[in-house]
Amino acid sequence: MSQAIGLDAGGTLTKLAYLDENNQLKLKHFPSNNMPAIINWINSKHNIKEIGITGGRAEQVKTMLDQDTNLHYIVEFEATLKGVRYQLEKENHNFDKCIITNIGTGTSIHYMNQIEHMRVGGTGVGGGTLIGLSALTTGIINYQEILQLAKKGSRMGIDLLVQDIYQGMETPISPTLTASNFGKVGINDVLEYRTEDILATIQGLVGEVITTLSIQLAEQNEVEQIVYIGTTLDNNEKLRDIIADYTILKKKTPVFLDDHGFSGAIGALMNVTQ
The missing domain is CATH 3.30.420.40 (ATPase, nucleotide binding domain)
Structure with a gap:
């Protein structure tokens, strides 16, 4: 059975998300400046055929991956908000709308309701x-x-x-x-x-x-x-x-x-x- 992973290649850390054989969410991260370790880990999972990829270093990761791997690129803001929706549901947070403040190197702020989301602000402070x-x-x-x-x-x-x-x-x-x-x-x-x-x-x-x-x-x-x-x-x-x-x-x-x-x-x- 082939496996899929999600990969967020950020400026400092590259984060990985995947489902194990029991369909449980597993998470892992590597320093983004250690790209060989990231690629070696992916290659060690011989059944990975689908990778959802996002983040500022996505192109760098892409050039090092096996050509047989199917890559599905998603814009970073879209990926983050999709992930937040999943996490809110998993952790039983029930509200119709919220502000999402994503504190990375800088900070991006989004408005999200049950139907849509949009970036409403941000700051270089982070x-x-x-x-x-x-x-x-x-x-x-x-x-x-x-x-x-x-x-x-x-x-x-x-x-x-x-x-x-x-x-x-x-x-x-x-x-x-x-x-x-x-x-x-x-x-x-x-x-x-x-x-x-x-x-x-x-x-x-x-x-x-x-x-x-x-x-x-x-x-x-x-x-x-x-x-x-x-x-x-x-x-x-x-x-x-x-x-x-x-x-x-x-x-x-x-x-x-x-x-x-x-x-x-x-x-x-x-x-x-x-």
């Missing part, structure tokens, strides 16, 4: 911003190290909060909201900051920009739920907490899918098997 600003300000470029150090940091000495502006006065909005990311730097006498605090503050900047835009688009489209997906959320509890807390504060409901980084691969698989 995982690439997190890594880039971290490298520029601290010299650390290893993603996992950034995440671990950020967990230990505090934003209080770097971000300017609403309560810092209205000192001793009643505030018109929540006093703990960020008035200005990194706003305390340059207006106090502190010249050096802990690496952990800088990284935590960068996490805050990235999370708040993405969430603010998502909330605005949810308001415009009269949507209650915002579904957050993307590999930038992997093992990143701090970013997830920032996004969830701010979404709830603004009276919207955050939804985090279990396999949030594999929506594109799952959608590419669905494009072949459905």
Whole structure:
């Protein structure tokens, strides 16, 4: 029996989705810069004849695959939304419409209802911003190290909060909201900051920009739920907490899918098997 797989060749990771002999969904990923490992894994599965493929490196993968393999290309946005529909149903999320915020290197935001979907916005702020600003300000470029150090940091000495502006006065909005990311730097006498605090503050900047835009688009489209997906959320509890807390504060409901980084691969698989 021939097998089909879905492949999402991204800039950082290449994600794979397939059904095992018991029709259970299986997921796997490789670094995209290790293309031989990806091709070797595919070639080791001798019964793979159908591949649904998407992502920015799809053409690079295509040139290295066996010519006998049938490729079915699907536009990345289409694959992601198809995958999200499958995941929402599998995880028993029942709502008629939602905002999908896909946090990758940058962030793309979509509106989806039961019939259609459309891209409604986005921002260049995303995982690439997190890594880039971290490298520029601290010299650390290893993603996992950034995440671990950020967990230990505090934003209080770097971000300017609403309560810092209205000192001793009643505030018109929540006093703990960020008035200005990194706003305390340059207006106090502190010249050096802990690496952990800088990284935590960068996490805050990235999370708040993405969430603010998502909330605005949810308001415009009269949507209650915002579904957050993307590999930038992997093992990143701090970013997830920032996004969830701010979404709830603004009276919207955050939804985090279990396999949030594999929506594109799952959608590419669905494009072949459905």
